[in-house]
Amino acid sequence: MELDERKKKILQAVIRNYLETGEPVGSRTISKYTDLNLSSATIRNEMVDLEEMGYIFQPHTSAGRIPSDKGYRLYVDTMMEEKEREMVEMKEMKEMLVERQNKIETLLKQVARVLAQNTQYATMISAPRAKRSKLKFIQLSRVDACQLLAVIVIEGNVIKNNILPVEEELSDETLLKLNILLNTHLNGLSIDEINLAMIAVMKQQAGIHSTIVSEVIDALAEAIRAEEDLEIYTSGTNNIFRYPELADQQKASELINTFEEKQLLGELLQETRSGEEETGIQVYIGEETPVQSMKDCSVVTATYELGGGMKGTIGIVGPKRMDYDKVVGTLRTIQSQLDELYGGNKEEGHSMEEEHSMEEEHSMEEGHS
Amino acid sequence: MELDERKKKILQAVIRNYLETGEPVGSRTISKYTDLNLSSATIRNEMVDLEEMGYIFQPHTSAGRIPSDKGYRLYVDTMMEEKEREMVEMKEMKEMLVERQNKIETLLKQVARVLAQNTQYATMISAPRAKRSKLKFIQLSRVDACQLLAVIVIEGNVIKNNILPVEEELSDETLLKLNILLNTHLNGLSIDEINLAMIAVMKQQAGIHSTIVSEVIDALAEAIRAEEDLEIYTSGTNNIFRYPELADQQKASELINTFEEKQLLGELLQETRSGEEETGIQVYIGEETPVQSMKDCSVVTATYELGGGMKGTIGIVGPKRMDYDKVVGTLRTIQSQLDELYGGNKEEGHSMEEEHSMEEEHSMEEGHS
DNA sequence: TGTTAGCACTCTTCTTGAACGAGTGCTAAC
DNA sequence: GTTAGCACTCGTTCAAGAAGAGTGCTAACA
Numbered sequence: 141m142e143l144d145e146r147k148k149k150i151l152q153a154v155i156r157n158y159l160e161t162g163e164p165v166g167s168r169t170i171s172k173y174t175d176l177n178l179s180s181a182t183i184r185n186e187m188v189d190l191e192e193m194g195y196i197f198q199p200h201t202s203a204g205r206i207p208s209d210k211g212y213r214l215y216v217d218t219m220m221e222e223k224e225r226e227m228v229e230m231k232e233m234k235e236m237l238v239e240r241q242n243k244i245e246t247l248l249k250q251v252a253r254v255l256a257q258n259t260q261y262a263t264m265i266s267a268p269r270a271k272r273s274k275l276k277f278i279q280l281s282r283v284d285a286c287q288l289l290a291v292i293v294i295e296g297n298v299i300k301n302n303i304l305p306v307e308e309e310l311s312d313e314t315l316l317k318l319n320i321l322l323n324t325h326l327n328g329l330s331i332d333e334i335n336l337a338m339i340a341v342m343k344q345q346a347g348i349h350s351t352i353v354s355e356v357i358d359a360l361a362e363a364i365r366a367e368e369d370l371e372i373y374t375s376g377t378n379n380i381f382r383y384p385e386l387a388d389q390q391k392a393s394e395l396i397n398t399f400e401e402k403q404l405l406g407e408l409l410q411e412t413r414s415g416e417e418e419t420g421i422q423v424y425i426g427e428e429t430p431v432q433s434m435k436d437c438s439v440v441t442a443t444y445e446l447g448g449g450m451k452g453t454i455g456i457v458g459p460k461r462m463d464y465d466k467v468v469g470t471l472r473t474i475q476s477q478l479d480e481l482y483g484g485n486k487e488e489g490h491s492m493e494e495e496h497s498m499e500e501e502h503s504m505e506e507g508h509s
Numbered sequence: 510m511e512l513d514e515r516k517k518k519i520l521q522a523v524i525r526n527y528l529e530t531g532e533p534v535g536s537r538t539i540s541k542y543t544d545l546n547l548s549s550a551t552i553r554n555e556m557v558d559l560e561e562m563g564y565i566f567q568p569h570t571s572a573g574r575i576p577s578d579k580g581y582r583l584y585v586d587t588m589m590e591e592k593e594r595e596m597v598e599m600k601e602m603k604e605m606l607v608e609r610q611n612k613i614e615t616l617l618k619q620v621a622r623v624l625a626q627n628t629q630y631a632t633m634i635s636a637p638r639a640k641r642s643k644l645k646f647i648q649l650s651r652v653d654a655c656q657l658l659a660v661i662v663i664e665g666n667v668i669k670n671n672i673l674p675v676e677e678e679l680s681d682e683t684l685l686k687l688n689i690l691l692n693t694h695l696n697g698l699s700i701d702e703i704n705l706a707m708i709a710v711m712k713q714q715a716g717i718h719s720t721i722v723s724e725v726i727d728a729l730a731e732a733i734r735a736e737e738d739l740e741i742y743t744s745g746t747n748n749i750f751r752y753p754e755l756a757d758q759q760k761a762s763e764l765i766n767t768f769e770e771k772q773l774l775g776e777l778l779q780e781t782r783s784g785e786e787e788t789g790i791q792v793y794i795g796e797e798t799p800v801q802s803m804k805d806c807s808v809v810t811a812t813y814e815l816g817g818g819m820k821g822t823i824g825i826v827g828p829k830r831m832d833y834d835k836v837v838g839t840l841r842t843i844q845s846q847l848d849e850l851y852g853g854n855k856e857e858g859h860s861m862e863e864e865h866s867m868e869e870e871h872s873m874e875e876g877h878s
Numbered sequence: 879t880g881t882t883a884g885c886a887c888t889c890t891t892c893t894t895g896a897a898c899g900a901g902t903g904c905t906a907a908c
Numbered sequence: 909g910t911t912a913g914c915a916c917t918c919g920t921t922c923a924a925g926a927a928g929a930g931t932g933c934t935a936a937c938a
Contacts (some may be wrong), residue, residue, distance in 0.1 A: 166901050179911050184902065202901050202917045276652065283646050283662055291660050291670070293652055301660070301668040380830040383763040396765060400746050425737050535930050548882050571888045571931050782929065 142150075147311055149176060150186050155207045155215045159461045162384070200420070209426040209460070212438070216423050216464050244268070244446070249373050250455070255474065256376025259467055261458035264407040267371040268296065268450035274330050278322045280356070285309050290360055294331075295355065296450045302363040305411055308352055318353055321345060322360070327381030330449075331364055372409060374403040383459040386436060394433040404441050407431055408439060409453040420444075421471055426460050438462050442471040446482040510564055517588070518545060519555050520564055524576045524584045525832040528830045533573030581829060585792050591838045613637070613815070618742050623841065624660070625745025628836055630827035631768065635778040637665065637819035643699050647654070647691045649725070653676050658853040659729055663700075665819045671732040676783070677721055687722055691729070699818075700733055721743060741771040741778060751837060752828040755805060763802040764826075776800055777808060778822040790840055795829050807831050811840040814849040 142149075153174045157165040172455040187205055190196050195211035198204070207215070248265050255263040277293040283303070288310075292300040310318070325342050326334065339361050341355045377399045380386045386395065398404045407430045420443035424430075429439050434457060441455045454474065456467050512520075522543045526534040536552040556574055559565050564580035567573070576584070617634050648661040657673040679687070693818045694711050695703060708730050712723045725847040749755045755764065767773045776799045789812035793799075798808050803826060810824045823843065825836050 181911055200918060204901065258826065263692070276659070277650070279650050281648050289646070289660065289662060289668070291650070291658065293658060297652070299658070299670040299673050301670065303666050378762045378766045381758050387758055388758055389750050392761065393747045397747040400744065569889060573930065659889055
């Protein structure tokens with residue numbers, strides 16, 4: 141059987157209507173809703189065909205039709221009209237984000253919250269993976285006799301700390317040399333690039349100093365690589381209660397658990413399936429999602445970039461009858477917002493700086509006079 | 510009317526029974542359940558009295574009785590028998606904790622998870638407040654021309670980072686002097702103690718260098734003080750679905766929201782009401798809790814200490830018919846576990862071996878050292 | 879005087895059946 | 909190919925009734 145133009149129109153009408161109401165939609169409704177000027181009986185015939193083709197189904201005999209996963213898929217792939225008009229609403233989002241956070245963590249939490257409020261779905265956002273971006277600065281300092289503090293700054297001013305235990309105390313001089321050694325060798329490398337060969341070279345050069353240094357290098361290398369905890373922030377979890385089809389105890393409990401045990405979300409947020417969309421927006425409908433507990437949901441993910449190759453993923457989780465148009469539009473917008481704000485320059489706190497500079501000019505002048 | 514011994518016994522029986530079943534308990538049940546050898550009719554008479562006194566009530570005419578908040582309160586204050594036998598179970602908890610985490614954050618998440626699994630309630634835990642504990646080490650480093658990295662290590666190896674924007678580049682020498690200045694002045698102080706006077710002194714001494722230095726000091730001081738984000742970790746939120754009285758949409762949604770917007774929990778975890786209990790364990794029943802959304806819950810909080818004055822709070826949230834005995838016992842145990850593991854020494858990551866060999870009755874239990 | 883047995887009463891819960899409405903599938907006519 | 913008409917199905921709602929749990933009260937008992 142073929143999916144002709146009329147069938148498409150009817151299917152689209154069914155889906156649109158269902159997205160709005162959440163109720164099974166009957167033939168009579170469609171007959172009035174569309175501009176096809178067909179009677180309900182004709183619609184019914186077409187609906188039987190659509191059901192046979194698997195795009196819609198009835199929850200029970202003599203109920204209206206509901207889109208199937210396949211139906212949603214077709215809709216998302218070919219029928220969706222992104223709501224550019226959402227852009228207007230989004231201005232306020234921009235305003236909220238414009239107070240630029242000097243910590244990425246704060247920024248991401250903010251984004252998650254704003255998105256959740258704006259869409260009324262649950263949101264999650266993964267921090268950029270450090271592995272891919274480059275080391276900018278490393279510093280070892282002595283905290284006390286038997287502990288070193290290693291501070292690692294990664295492009296985008298992401299900062300990682302580690303306390304390294306050491307057996308015997310290092311002299312100031314050794315520490316200084318070690319710092320220079322580390323920075324000259326590792327600076328500009330991505331974490332992925334720090335391999336055994338590289339470590340071996342450093343150790344060899346350091347070997348002349350002492351064995352303890354080599355130990356420290358080992359510990360540090362391990363610490364850098366272990367620093368892979370994939371932080372994920374979520375917001376609006378309780379939005380799932382807005383949608384009766386997700387709000388029953390069984391499902392709600394599972395979903396909330398998934399959102400709490402954030403590593404369960406990793407699968408969704410980690411794989412940047414270089415899918416059809418070059419924009420990095422992915423839609424998972426129902427059973428398509430890799431996370432079991434979300435098989436009654438739809439998930440839309442988007443990758444974002446903060447400059448310097450720091451990529452992360454944003455996800456929006458809602459019922460299968462989510463407003464795909466709006467969600468995709470919103471994600472596009474936020475992508476470009478983030479790109480606009482952070483994409484160009486790698487430095488952070490820049491806009492803050494500008495604010496400061498006003499005041500500071502004053503103080504400078506005062507200082508001078 | 511007086512609460513004689515028999516009434517107490519009956520009340521206790523009612524509560525015990527209700528804690529177990531969650532169903533209103535009738536006179537006949539009590540008549541069999543207790544060793545009082547009284548008929549249900551007698552029990553009924555007593556129950557009328559108990560109801561008049563406000564310890565129990567009927568959800569509707571001709572239903573059994575349910576403890577009121579006042580009833581629970583009496584129970585918790587005077588009738589509870591802590592289940593020391595839980596200690597046995599707790600050994601596994603100890604085992605889970607024994608893999609000592611070198612990051613406090615990881616430790617706290619672990620504790621929250623273990624507690625949630627063990628009690629089947631929702632748990633939360635606040636990170637020790639930095640303000641009260643002492644600075645151990647400060648270091649400013651240049652990340653690039655217009656940004657400084659400030660690393661602040663606080664007692665207990667809690668590490669805070671801040672990127673400070675600067676107007677003009679500081680020379681290596683200035684930076685070195687600044688570091689020495691900062692460390693000599695601030696080392697050993699608690700964050701609370703860094704006041705304007707202190708800053709003024711430093712500025713004065715720094716003044717000879719340049720105005721920019723004074724700016725940096727300002728920014729740093731501000732950063733240190735702003736660093737008060739009271740981190741809170743939660744676990745087992747979805748345990749609330751185990752208890753029908755909390756699982757309806759309205760309540761569940763509110764509770765989950767509270768757990769997600771963690772700052773709402775702050776009120777509970779921040780105030781270390783130096784209450785009756787010198788052990789630092791507090792029970793809030795129903796309306797007693799300061800958090801509105803938990804007024805159908807009970808909350809048990811306990812303060813813990815990681816050594817070096819680093820105090821935080823653990824909270825357990827469950828239905829009013831929570832197993833108070835077990836929860837209080839569990840919290841006591843975890844308190845002493847943490848004390849045993851972290852209380853004595855301030856060093857981290859190093860003393861795993863020691864800890865194993867210790868094993869032992871260094872436990873000073875309730876006794877304040 | 880305290881305790882108990884007995885009984886009427888109340889209130890919830892569960893079941894049943896009837897009425898209703900929404901929506902379909904099918905057939906026959908256009 | 910489209911439409912009107914109609915029988916049929918199934919979920920929802922409501923009321924009525926039965927069952928069960930538990931109470932309050934009264935009168936009798938030790």
